[in-house]
Amino acid sequence: MKTLGQRTFWASAFLVLGLYWLQGHAAVAWAQTTPTEVIKNATARALQVLRTCRGNSPEELRARREAVRSLAMEYVDFEEAAKRSLGRHWKNLTPEQRSEFLRLFKDLLYFTYIGKVDTYTCGEEEQIRYEEERVEGRFALVKTRVRYQNQDVAVEYRMLQSGGRWMVYDVVIEGISYVNNYRSQFDSFLVNRSVNDFLESLKQKVAELQKNDRLGS
Known part of the structure; x- marks a missing residue:
C-alpha cells in the first residue's frame, strides 16, 4: 500500500516537481487569473498527463517525465522556493x-520528485475540492482537500504574484510544508559547516540520486 505522502503527492502536490526555471509561458493569458483558477488549471493538466496510460519503456517513461517537467516550469517559482528553503543563509552566499x-x-527536486511519476498507476482517480482562497497583496493561499482511496487529505498552495502571474512556491500537505522541511535540513547543516561544505554535500546527494535513478537521466 502506498504511504499517505505518496497518495497525496499524485493527487495534487505535483506542483513541487521540477528542474528548470519557470520560462514565462502564457504570461499575458494569466494576467487576470485568480490563484484558485491557476491551481485548477495546473491540476487538471497534470492529472491528464498522469492518467494517460502508456507503456513502461524507457522512452515512454521519459516522455511522461518531460510532460510533468514542462508543467512545473509554467506553474512553480523555483527561485522563490530555493531562497525560502535556504532561509537566513541565502544572504551569506556569493553570487556564484x-x-x-x-x-x-533544481536537480534535487528533479531526482527526488519527477522520477516518481514512473510509479503512478493508470486508472487511479482523485476528487479535489477547492475550499478557500486568501489573497494578501502579492501573496495568496489556496486550500484544497483531496479525496483519494477513501481518505481526505488537506493540501495548501502558497503562491506569489510575479510579473502579473500567480506562481506556486510552496506546497503544504497535512500541515507539512516542503519548503520548511528543506529549510530545517539545510539550516541544521549550515549551523556548524561552511557554505562550500554544504554545496559539496548537496552535490554528492544529487549525484547519488542520479546514480539510483532508473532511467539514469
Missing part, C-alpha cells in the same frame, strides 16, 4: 554560490 545552489536545488 547562489547560482550553484539554485542549480543543485
Whole structure:
C-alpha cells in the first residue's frame, strides 16, 4: 500500500516537481487569473498527463517525465522556493554560490520528485475540492482537500504574484510544508559547516540520486 505522502503527492502536490526555471509561458493569458483558477488549471493538466496510460519503456517513461517537467516550469517559482528553503543563509552566499545552489536545488527536486511519476498507476482517480482562497497583496493561499482511496487529505498552495502571474512556491500537505522541511535540513547543516561544505554535500546527494535513478537521466 502506498504511504499517505505518496497518495497525496499524485493527487495534487505535483506542483513541487521540477528542474528548470519557470520560462514565462502564457504570461499575458494569466494576467487576470485568480490563484484558485491557476491551481485548477495546473491540476487538471497534470492529472491528464498522469492518467494517460502508456507503456513502461524507457522512452515512454521519459516522455511522461518531460510532460510533468514542462508543467512545473509554467506553474512553480523555483527561485522563490530555493531562497525560502535556504532561509537566513541565502544572504551569506556569493553570487556564484547562489547560482550553484539554485542549480543543485533544481536537480534535487528533479531526482527526488519527477522520477516518481514512473510509479503512478493508470486508472487511479482523485476528487479535489477547492475550499478557500486568501489573497494578501502579492501573496495568496489556496486550500484544497483531496479525496483519494477513501481518505481526505488537506493540501495548501502558497503562491506569489510575479510579473502579473500567480506562481506556486510552496506546497503544504497535512500541515507539512516542503519548503520548511528543506529549510530545517539545510539550516541544521549550515549551523556548524561552511557554505562550500554544504554545496559539496548537496552535490554528492544529487549525484547519488542520479546514480539510483532508473532511467539514469
